[in-house]
Amino acid sequence: MISTIKNKIRIRGFAGKLLVAAFWLGVWEAADRIVGQEILVVSPACVLERLAQLARQPDFWLTAFFSMARILEGFLLGVLSGALLAVLSARFTVCRALIRPVVSVVKATPVASFIILALVWMHADFVPVFSASLLVAPVVWGNVLEGIQKTDRNLLEMGRMFRFGAVKTAGRVYVPSVMPYFMSACTTGLGLSWKAGVAAEVLSSIPLSIGGKIYDAKIYLETADLFAWTALVILLSVLLEHLMTFLMRRAAAKFNFGL
Amino acid sequence: MRLEGRITMRLRVRNAVKRFGDKKVLDGFSMDFPEKGMVCLFGPSGCGKTTLLSSIAGLSPLDGGAVEGNRGMKISCVFQEDRLLPWLSARENIAAVFRSRGDGLAQADRWLRRVGLEGAEGKLPGQLSGGMRRRVAIARSLAFGGDLFLLDEPFQRLDARTKKQVMELTGSEAEGRLGILVTHDAGEAEAMADVTYILDGPPLKIVAIRQKK
Numbered sequence: 001m002i003s004t005i006k007n008k009i010r011i012r013g014f015a016g017k018l019l020v021a022a023f024w025l026g027v028w029e030a031a032d033r034i035v036g037q038e039i040l041v042v043s044p045a046c047v048l049e050r051l052a053q054l055a056r057q058p059d060f061w062l063t064a065f066f067s068m069a070r071i072l073e074g075f076l077l078g079v080l081s082g083a084l085l086a087v088l089s090a091r092f093t094v095c096r097a098l099i100r101p102v103v104s105v106v107k108a109t110p111v112a113s114f115i116i117l118a119l120v121w122m123h124a125d126f127v128p129v130f131s132a133s134l135l136v137a138p139v140v141w142g143n144v145l146e147g148i149q150k151t152d153r154n155l156l157e158m159g160r161m162f163r164f165g166a167v168k169t170a171g172r173v174y175v176p177s178v179m180p181y182f183m184s185a186c187t188t189g190l191g192l193s194w195k196a197g198v199a200a201e202v203l204s205s206i207p208l209s210i211g212g213k214i215y216d217a218k219i220y221l222e223t224a225d226l227f228a229w230t231a232l233v234i235l236l237s238v239l240l241e242h243l244m245t246f247l248m249r250r251a252a253a254k255f256n257f258g259l
Numbered sequence: 260m261r262l263e264g265r266i267t268m269r270l271r272v273r274n275a276v277k278r279f280g281d282k283k284v285l286d287g288f289s290m291d292f293p294e295k296g297m298v299c300l301f302g303p304s305g306c307g308k309t310t311l312l313s314s315i316a317g318l319s320p321l322d323g324g325a326v327e328g329n330r331g332m333k334i335s336c337v338f339q340e341d342r343l344l345p346w347l348s349a350r351e352n353i354a355a356v357f358r359s360r361g362d363g364l365a366q367a368d369r370w371l372r373r374v375g376l377e378g379a380e381g382k383l384p385g386q387l388s389g390g391m392r393r394r395v396a397i398a399r400s401l402a403f404g405g406d407l408f409l410l411d412e413p414f415q416r417l418d419a420r421t422k423k424q425v426m427e428l429t430g431s432e433a434e435g436r437l438g439i440l441v442t443h444d445a446g447e448a449e450a451m452a453d454v455t456y457i458l459d460g461p462p463l464k465i466v467a468i469r470q471k472k
Contacts, residue, residue, distance in 0.1 A: 157318050162399070176346045
């Protein structure tokens, strides 16, 4: 009985999402017909068709793979550095005082400035990784630090009382408390890493990169290609976000984290 | 105030001072505890009993004075709140106080049975009633064991029958060791305490001492 009700709710939710998607596709289609110039707006059907054509080209999958690898590398680097700095900031006030202004500066600085500066400092291949990590790290730092600071003092006292020690306190109290904050940061950070990573690829003109293809589309005024590659970025970003959420929920269930 | 009698002094609170803002909860408070037996702290809410307990546990540093004799002591506590880890099952919450997880899980099942919670081993605290959570918290404290049991209103939310069983279990486990029981319930004090300190405050003060006859 309960599972039937749950299934009905799930179906209704899915149907609702489909209706929203259909509405916005309709708006897009209408915009294409009103504007009537393919150089400005391309219809959803044309984008899909172009995407299918591109998918048949040999370098399409390599391009998608390398871009995704770069962005994931940057994302993971940002997550690791952000989390590590958050732990240090929670432990040492000096560390927090030193990092806070840097985070504010990074958040306020346009990503293009960092990308161009990075192009001067390092090899172009590493710029998307660097840019993605730079945008992800502050988000993870802020969320994880907040999670640590909001960990229930009563539970920490309980851990001290029952001699949990550092490792058990971290594993049994801090990690489950911080997990919802960490997961939220990862979800936001993954989207940001795609934005920064692809922007860096555009400005670096790296071969076998989605950003490079977007740059080519701009040069040759191939609006359909621009829309198709952008659609691919959105698709990959959504897929990766779902995969990450799924894996984290599995890990949470396995290790009794509080998600 | 010094409790003379059959038992030697061990744990002591000396001229303890504890402030929360402008409010002095402990103001030169002193108390000697026996080496073993159940000491009951009986008094109205907010008089400073829990603050005294936290200071003895070493969880809340004093602003002045000292607690002597608690260093190196293995202290176990039933907090006023259950303080169970919400993401761990009843069994895992108890097992967490053991060094080895495997041994801890087996011991946890035994303790859950002793407090009448067989069948609830795999349930999360959120799936248990208030009384069941309380019993898990008591079982955790008894499973941890120690030289000193700090029991801050441990039997609240328990029905009369369960309370009697759990009080008996707690009494037998604390036997031969020192237990400090904070309660508002005269019946609990009567049933469990070897000596009852009647307190008032804040600031906390001893109004009377009653030895078990």
